[in-house]
Amino acid sequence: MIPTLPQASTILASLGQAAFVWDIATDTIGWSDHVSAVFPDVPPTALVSGAEFSKLIEPVRSIRSEALGHSPPAQGSDGVPYRIEYGVRTSTSAPVLWIEETGRWFAGADGKPARVQGIVRVNNELHARDEQLVKLSRHDPLTGELNRTHLVAALAEAIEETTRFRSSCAFMLIGIDHLARINDAFGFDVADAVISEVARRIRARLRAGDVLGRFSGNKFGLILRNCTVDDINVAAERFLAGVRDDVVPTKSGPVSVTASIGAVSVPRYARSADEAINRAHETLDAAKRRRAGSFSLWRPNVERDAQRRVNIRVTDEIVTALNERRIVMAFEPVVEAHSRRASFYECLIRMEQDDGQVLLAPDIVPVAEKLGLIRLVDHRVLELVVAELAASPNVQLSLNISPDTTMDPDWWASIESLMRAHPGVAERLIVEITETVAIQDIDDLRGFVTRLKNFGSRIAIDDFGAGYTSFRNLRKLGVDIVKIDGAFVQNVARSADDRAFVQTLIDLARRLQIKTVAEWVQDEESAVMLRDWGCDYIQGRLIGLASSQRPWDSRGEAVLPAAC
Known part of the structure; x- marks a missing residue:
């Protein structure tokens, strides 16, 4: 036995929907039964005509009429489909009821809308979801x-x-x-x-x-x-x-x-x-x-704006110099304190300019670090230093690297490739790290040091005493050389405070079996004093400043200035 189907209006009402027919000429609207289930708080008088119903609609009261006017013209007897959404509010204090209206309009003899039939349904949940998505996209x-x-x-x-x-x-x-x-x-x-x-x-x-x-x-x-x-x-x-x-x-x-x-x-x-x-x-x-x-x-700020213009110019100059291979090396000897024989040479960066002038490391490195170019500079310096080591089998060189380079995977890839290509070079390379790096990331730096030492290279901490690195950290890192900051060395012969400080550093380093280098040695009196305290190496004006000329002969043996 086939069960009796309920009336269509009952089914629509159970789904939160109601059907209607709207006669445009008379502006009357006929609704299916149970329309009150869809519009529970809307008085029946507000549903009898398009004009009355539009008074409840927001945000645009004319949205229904405009939807018909903007639809394409009717092509046959099937009508023209349309779909709109709007809110219905019975009073200023009542919540908005969000409605989706779907229907077709049929043209009269003049081709304009004459009759509309369709279905309205409540879609508060869908509208709430749409509102939430809009909010999330904005907030x-x-x-x-x-x-x-x-x-x-x-x-x-x-x-x-x-x-x-x-x-x-x-x-x-x-x-x-x-x-x-x-x-x-x-x-x-x-x-x-x-x-x-x-x-x-x-x-x-x-x-x-x-x-x-x-x-x-x-x-x-x-x-x-x-x-x-x-x-x-x-x-x-x-x-x-x-x-x-x-x-x-x-x-x-x-x-x-x-x-x-x-x-x-x-x-x-x-x-x-x-x-x-x-x-x-x-x-x-x-x-x-x-x-x-x-x-x-x-x-x-006039000075700030001028400095930025300088930064822009220097940035262009550094990049151009890198591309044109005008980044070069100068070599400063580091000698044994007792024999004054050259032990190794510190490689210092120079940049040759178009006008023939040469910019020194203090003119280049701080700007390159500030402008994010130091990574490119350090890569070029590494290539130059390894090339010098490969060409001079008896020479030992040191290079300075910036803090960021210690964590640069590309620098590691470069040095690994270069070391494999030039066996024996790693053992003659000393990498100098400024003391500030050791303070900031001691554990990461220890990994960096370990990897370099596994190559056979030695590690130096540069400018020691200018920061706050402890000797405990030096032992933890396993560094080979400590370079005492020149600010404490240059007046050591005339300053009792500097003498006490430098002598203490040398003594502690010897106890930890770490070699020491005194930077900025200016005179013979200071050199003798440092030697007697047990300093291993000295470097500075007394020994000879950096020169772009290689201070060794074809056999890699030192050729030092007569002042030595």
């Missing part, structure tokens, strides 16, 4: 504030607006200080709680019309509209106090937090979003360097 999921993409777009719009109306605004970058320490001490979940709370505190102190967004992991961007320079200073202190005055409660206990701020006045000192962001970044970095929890406002 940071952790804080709920604008994400970086939309923050930058809002900044560009604000700059355009201030330019057009000759007003002013400010862009701020607020950076949470030492967030990495919180990550390490408590975990990322606690750090996330701190970020969320800082965002809430900043949000609570904004004015109407101001814009807040999360710029990056520990940074927030603020657009402060109608904001003068005086207003910027007041606002910055308000935000800084809001972050620092109360500890942040977390599941791991209260956490004390500070923030630093960099700001720029727009459009006075920034005509584009990129320029505003760069200058806010610059001042934020300056604030952090000065003191955590401080504020810095961008202002023009």
Whole structure:
């Protein structure tokens, strides 16, 4: 026996749907039974005509009529399909009911819509999901504030607006200080709680019309509209106090937090979003360097701008010199303190310029490090030093490497390849590392030292005494040579403090069986004093300064200046 099917209107109602027929000429709408199940709070009088029903629709009341007008013209008797979405609200306090309407319209004799039939259904869940996706595409999921993409777009719009109306605004970058320490001490979940709370505190102190967004992991961007320079200073202190005055409660206990701020006045000192962001970044970095929890406002600086022009020029010169093989070596002898025989030569970088002048290492290395070019320079220096060692079998050379090079996998690949190509070179190579590197990453540096020593090379710590490396770390690293910083050596014959310091370093190094080199030896009196204290090698003006001429003969034996 075939069961009796319920009426179509009952099925539609159970699915949250209702069918309708809309007569355009009379503007009357006929609905299927149980339409009240779809529109429970809508009075029947509001459903009898298109005009009455449109009064409940938002955001655009005319959306139904416009959908028919924008549809392609009817081609036959099957009608023209359409689909629209809109909200229905019965009162200002009532929630919006989101509706999806699907149907077809049929043309009259004039070819225009005369009759519409279709189905409406409630799609609140689908609309909520769409709204959530839109929100996620615009907002940071952790804080709920604008994400970086939309923050930058809002900044560009604000700059355009201030330019057009000759007003002013400010862009701020607020950076949470030492967030990495919180990550390490408590975990990322606690750090996330701190970020969320800082965002809430900043949000609570904004004015109407101001814009807040999360710029990056520990940074927030603020657009402060109608904001003068005086207003910027007041606002910055308000935000800084809001972050620092109360500890942040977390599941791991209260956490004390500070923030630093960099700001720029727009459009006075920034005509584009990129320029505003760069200058806010610059001042934020300056604030952090000065003191955590401080504020810095961008202002023009003639010296800074001139230095940047120099940086751009030097960058081009270094890259060109690398490409044209104008990066060359100078060799400074390091001699045994007793015999004054050359033990090895320190390779120092030089850059030949187009006008014939030569730039020395102090002119090149700091700029190359600052501009991110030191990696390329160090690769070239390695090639030159290995080539010299391969060409002179009896010579020992040392080269200086920058801190970043110790962790550069490409440098390792290069040295491994060169050592395999030139057997016997590694044993005559000394790699000098500045003391500051040893302080920062002692465990990583120990791996670097071990790999080099496995090649057969020796390791020297350069400028020892200028930083804070302990002799315990020297023993842990297993270095072969300590080069005593020349600032303590150059006046050793005239300074009792320098004598006590250098003599102590030499004595401790001897106890650890580490060789010592005294740099910047200026006179014979100092050289004799260092020799008597047990210093192994000396280097400096007394012995001979660096020269681009190879200070050894064809057999690799030293040819030192007569002063030696």
